[in-house]
Amino acid sequence: MFLVVIAVLSLILAFPEPPYSLVHDVGRVIAVATAATVVPPAVALLVTRRVRGRLDEHPGEPGIGQQTFARGLSSIHALLALGQGALLCLTDWLTLCARTPVVGRWLALPGLLSTLPFLISTLLAWIALYPADRSIRQIALELQILRGRPVRPVWPLGRYLLFNLRHQVLFILIPMLLLLATRDAIYVYEQPLRQLALRMVRGPQPGRDAARLLNGFELLPDLLLGAAAVLVALIAPLILRYVWVTRALPDGPLRDRLVSLCRRLRMRCRDILVWHSGGMLVNAAVMGVIPRLRYVMITDAMIEQLDDTKIEAVFGHEAGHVKRHHIACFLLFAFISGCVITIMRTRLAGQSELTVQLVSAVVGAGLCFKWVVLFGWISRRFERQADLFGVRTLAAAGVPCQVECALHSADNPGQGLDPLRTARPLCRTAAHIFGDTLNDVARLNGMAPEARSWRHGSIASRSRILQRYALDPQAALRFERSVRRMKLAIVLTALALGLWAAWEMNLWALARAILAAAV
Template identity: 30%
Template structure:
C-alpha cells in the first residue's frame, strides 16, 4: 500500500514538470480520439491480464498467486502511469484546461484534475483486480469498498502537498506588501513550508479519521484491554477507533498522531474477531512501540529535512536540463528531468526510507516483546495473519521485513538479549548518518545558484528573444522585451544595449526612455551607471508622459546628479498622485530629504 504513495508522487512529478510546447502535434479532435483510444486499450489490457490470472487461479489454488496478483497490479499501475504521461506530454491534454479562468487562478485545482485522472487509471486496475482478490479471499468486501480502501489509504499522504500548494495559490491573491515579498523569497518559501508542514502534521489525524470513516470502538472488554495496555505503557491518546479498511476484514492495527490530543489507536474488526485478548494486547504494544520510540516524529523530521534539502537541487536540476538542451527542447528536457526525479524518488523511498521503515518496525516488535515479557503472543499473531491473509510468510516487502524474518528476529532476541542491543545501536548509527548526510546536502544546496520558476522562464525568454532578433533585427518591440528580460535577469550590459537599440527605432517612446534612465541611475554595477545620461533620458520621458513612475525616475535622476531640491519637489508631487504602492515613493522622498541635510 505504501507503494501507492510513490505512484502518486510520480504522477504529481509528471504533471508539475510539464512544459507547454511551441507547436502541438495533434489537433483537438485528434487528441480526443487518441485519448479515448489509449484509455480503451488500457482497460482492455487490464481486463485481459486479470482474466488470465483468474483462470489460472481456478485451475490451481496456490499461495504464489498472491505474489502474481500483486506483481501484475504493480505492472499495470506502472503502465497506467505511462499512459498518463502520454496523455500529458504526448497529447498535451492540459491545453483543454488552460482557458478555464478558475483553474488559471488556482493551479492546485488543475493539479487535482490530473491527479483524478491518475486515480481513474489505478481504479481500473483495482476494479479488475477485485475478481482475483475475491477468489483468494472468500469473505472479501464489496468491489466498491475494495477500490475505495486502496485509494483512501494513500490519500492522507497527499494532504501536505495539497495544503502547501493551495497556500501558495492563496499568496498570489494577497495585496502587494512587504510580507508577501518575504513569502516569495527563498527564505520565505522555506519558512512557510516548515510552518504549514508542522500544522498539517498535528492536525492531519482529524481529517484522516473522517476520510477513512473511522468510528469509536464501543465500550467493552476489547476497549478496556487496549486502554489498559496504553496506560501500562504511559501512552495517552484521543480515542480508540475502528479502522474500516477493506471493510474491516484486514487483520491490522495502527497509530497516528504526534501528540496525545491528536493521537488515535486504530484496530480493524478482523483483528478483534481473530486474535485472542493477549494477542491483541501484543499488537497494540507493537503500535505503542512506534510512539515510545518516537517513530512518527522521526518520520516527520526525516521528510522535513529531506524536502528542505532537495528543493534547491530540484530547481537547479530543472535549470540544468532546460539550459543544456535549449529553449527549443523544453518538453524533451522536462521528460528527461522527470525521469531522473522519478528514479531518484524511487531510490530514496524504496531504498533509504524503506530501510528505516523496516528497522522501525523491528524496533516496535522488540518493544512489544519487552513490554509483554515474551514474544509468544506477537509471534502467534503473525502466524494467524499469515494464515488468514493466505500470503506466504516469506513474502518480501520493501517497507516491512517478511513475517518469517520478524518471527526469526524475535526468537533470537528471546534466546539472546544482545540482539536487542545490536539493533538499537544499528538504528542510532543509521539515524546519525542520515542526519549528517542531510545536513551535508543542505549545505551543498545553499551553495547552488537560486533558480525559481520565474527565473527559469526569464532565462528561456531571453534566449527566445535573442533568436527572434536574429530573424528580425529591426523590430524595436523585441529589443524592448529583451531589455526588460535582461534587467530582471540582472544582465545589465545586455539590458543597456537592448534599450538603446529599441530607442534607435523609437526615440520618443517614454517607457523605453524611462527604463534606460532608471538603469543608468540605479544600476547595481556602478561602472555601468551614467547619471548625466539618466537625467537627459528621464527629462525627455517626463515631457512625453507624466506618469508617477516616470516622474519618480526623473526625481531619482536629479538625486544621483546632486539636485536634491528638485528631487524632493518631484517626489512630493508624485505622492499627491493616485498610487498603488505609496510606501516606495514615501521612502524615496525620505531618502532625498536625508541627502539634503
Template identity: 30%
Template sequence: TSLSMFRLHRTVRVLDRTGDLRALAAADRVLGMAPILIVAVHCWNILGMHWLDAVRALLGDMIFIDEAVATLPPLIAITLIWYAYYPIDRRVRQALLIRHLDQARPIPPSLTRWQYISLQIRHQFLFMLLPLGLILFWSELVNRWIFTDMQEAYRGALQVVGVVAIFFFAPLLIRFAWDTIPLPDGLLRRRLINMCKMHNAKAREILVWRTHGGMINGAVMGVIGLLRYILLTDGLIESLNERHIEAVMAHELGHIRRRHMPTLVALLMVCVSAAAYVLTYVAQVIWWLKFYWLVPPSISEQVTMDRLDLFITGGSLVVGLLIFGYISRRFERQADTFAVQHLSMSPPRIPPDGLLDSGTDPLAEGKLPDIRNCVITREAVMSMAGALEAVAVLNHIPPARKSWRHGSIRWRQHYLLTLIGKPCNRLRIDRIILIYQLIAVIGVILIGAAVVMDLFQQGSTLY
C-alpha cells in the same frame, strides 16, 4: 490498464474452472504492480510529455483545479483495476466462509462491487490525496494570492509552515475519511489503554478501522499525542487471540515510543536532499561534457537542461526512496523488537477469576517492570512471530513475499528467533536506530541552515 484488467478477468475464469491458487497469486502480483506502473507512466506524461501544460492550455491555470484534473487519469486507471479485481476478492471471501464458521468467527458482510470500490478509494486514495491536495492548495494560495510581492525565500518559509501544520493535523482528516469508530468500552479497551500508560505512549483515541473484514492490520497516525490515533482493523480484533492483539498493539506502541514517524519523515527529506545534491554535481559534469560526446549536438541547450532537471528530480526521488525503504525496514524490525520486549516483561494473563485487576496481570496496573532485569523469552518471540503469521495468512500474503517498507514476514520472524535469551536493554537494533536518528537530526540541521542562509542572501538584496 487494459492488459491488467484482461489478466484479472482471465484469473477469474481460471479460478472458476480449476481453483488453482497460483492464479490467485498472479492476480495479487498484478494488483500490486499495476498501480506502480500506472503512476510511473503518469509521471512521465507530466514531466516528459507536458500533460499538465496541456490541461492548463484547455482549462486555464486555476488554483488547484488544473492539477486535480491532471491527476484524474491514474486515479481512474487504478479504480478500473479494482473494478476488475472485485470478482476475485468476492470468491476469496466466499471460500473463507467455511473456515469462519468452523472457527466460530463473525461472518463479515458481503460487499457489492461499488461498496468494494468505495472502500478502496477511501482507504487508498484519500490517505494520500487529502494531505497532498491541501499542501498543493496552500502552496498555490501563498504564491498567487497571499504576499505576492514577498521575496521568494520568505514565501517558501511560509509554505513550509503550512506544510508542517497540514502534516500535524492530517490524522484528524483521515480519521473521518476512513471508516473508523472508537474502540468500545470493555476488557480489551482497558487493557490496551493500560499498555499505553505502561509505556507512556499518548494517543487521542484507539479506533476500530472498519474494513468489513477485508484487512488484518494495525496502524498509528500522528506525531504528537493530542493528534495521534491508534487503529486496529475490525478483522484483526475479530480474528486474533488476546495475546496476538497485545503483540500487534505493542508493535504500534514501539513506533510511538521510538519516535519512528518524525524520524522517518526527517530521513526521507535527508535522503532525497542528499541524492539531489549529489546528482546536481553529476548533472553539471554531464552539462560540461555535452559539447563533446555525451549529448548529440543536434539537441538544443534548453532541451538538455530540461532533461537534466528531469534526471535530478527523478533520480533523487528514486535513490532517496530506495535508501528510505531500507531504513524503514529497520524501523519495522525495531518495532517488532519493542513488541517482544513488552511481551517478555508482561507474561500471558492467567488470573484465577478472569478479572482485570486480579493482581496477576501487569497490564492491570499499567506499571512497566525494570527492563534491566528482563531477557527476551521464547514465549514472547513465538507470540509475536505467531501474530505476524496470522496477519499474513488472514491477509492472503505469502510469508516470503518481500515488502519495500516492511520486509517479508518470514524475514521478520527469522530475526525475532535470534533474540531469544538476550537482555532486553542491550539489543543491536536499538543502537542502529539511534545512529539513524542522529543522522536525521544532523541532516535536518544542515538543511535548515541552508534554508536560513538562502533567506539571508535574498534578504540582503533588498538593501
C-alpha cells in the same frame, strides 16, 4: 499503493508546468493520457485471469495464487507510477489542465483535473482486479470458519471500490488538495503577501534592511508552502479519522487493557479507534506526530478474529513506531528531499536551460533511488524494530513465560528489570506469540506468509528473525544499535541539509534583519 499516490500528487504539487515538455500537440498529449489510463487496467485483467487460474490449478496451495496476486499488484503500481509520471513530466498535460476554461480560475482545480487520468486508471484497475481479490478473500473467509470466528460475506464491488478509494487515495488526496490550494493561493496573492510582510518589518534602518532582503527573497512562496505542509501534516490525523470510517473503541475489557498498556508504555494518544472495514481487513495503524493529535486504530476484523493477547501484540507493534520515533524519522527523510530540491534550485538560478535539465535529471534519479531503494530498506528495519517492541510489550503486559528464556532465566540477576529496555533479552514465549500473530494477520488478509513486501518484508522472515533474536540476545542488541545509528544518520543529514538550504536561501541574514527590526 499509497506511495504511488504520494508520488503522483507530489509531481503535481512540485511542478505547475512540466519540467521536460517533449509532447506539445494537444492530440498527442490526450493520446498519451489515454494510454497511461488504459494500460494498467488492461494488465490488471491479465493479472486477474492468471491469479484465478493459479487458484484453480493449485486448490491445496492457495499461497501460489496469493503470491501471484501480490506480484501482479506490484506490476500494476509500477505501471501507474511510470505512466502518470511520464504524462505529468514529459507532456503539456499540466499546462493543458491549467488553461482549461473556468477550471484554471479556481484554486486547486487545475491540479485536481490533472489527476483524472490517474484516478480513472486506478478505478478501472480495481474493477478489473475485483474477481481476483474476491477469490483471495474467500480463502481467508474459509479460514475464519475453521477458526470458529464470526464470518461476514466478502464485500460487493461497490463497497470494495469505496473502501479502496477511502483508504488508498482519499486519505492522501485530501491533505494534498489542501496543499495544492495553498500553493495556488500563494502564487496568485504573492505580491499582497509580500506587502503584508514588508509592512510588518518597515520602520527604522533595521526594518528597511529587512524589507530590502524580504523584497528580494525569491523563495518566499516555497517557504510559505513549506510552513503550510508542516501544518497539514500536524492536522492530517483529525481529517483522516473521518476519511477512514472510525469510531471510538467502546468501553469494556479490551479498551481497559489497551489504555492500561498505553500507561505502561508511557505512550499518549488522543483516542483509540475502531477502524471499520466491513470485516475484510485485519490491521492496525497509528497516525499523528504529537500526542494531542495522535490516534491508534484497530480494525473491526482484528477485534473479531484475534484474541485480546494478540491484539495487544499488534497494539505493541504500532506503539513501537511511536516510541522508537519512526514517524518523526520518516518526516525528516521527506524533509531531506525538500532540502535537496531547494539547494538545487538556488544553485541553478541563472544557469542555462540545458544545465538545469541535466542537473535536475541527475538529482531526480538520486531522489528516485532514495525513495525506491533506501526508503524500503529503512522501512523494513523500522518494521523489524517495531516487531521487537511488540514482543517486549507482551512481556511487559505480563504474558506468562512457558519455556526457558534469557529474560526469565532463574539465574538472570536482572530478572526484575523493565523488559521494554532494548538492552534486555526477549521472552521466547512472547516472541512465539507475536510470530503466531503475524501469521494469523497474513492468512486472515489473504496473504501468503512467504510473500515479500517492499516496505515490511515477508511475514515468515519477520517471524523467523524474532525467534532468532529471542535465542540470541546479542544479535537483537546489535540490530537495535544499527537502527539507532541509522536514525542518527537521518537526523544529522536532515540537520546539515537544512542548515545548507537555509544558507542558500539567505535565511540567516533575513532572520537577523527581522530580529533587529523587532528589537
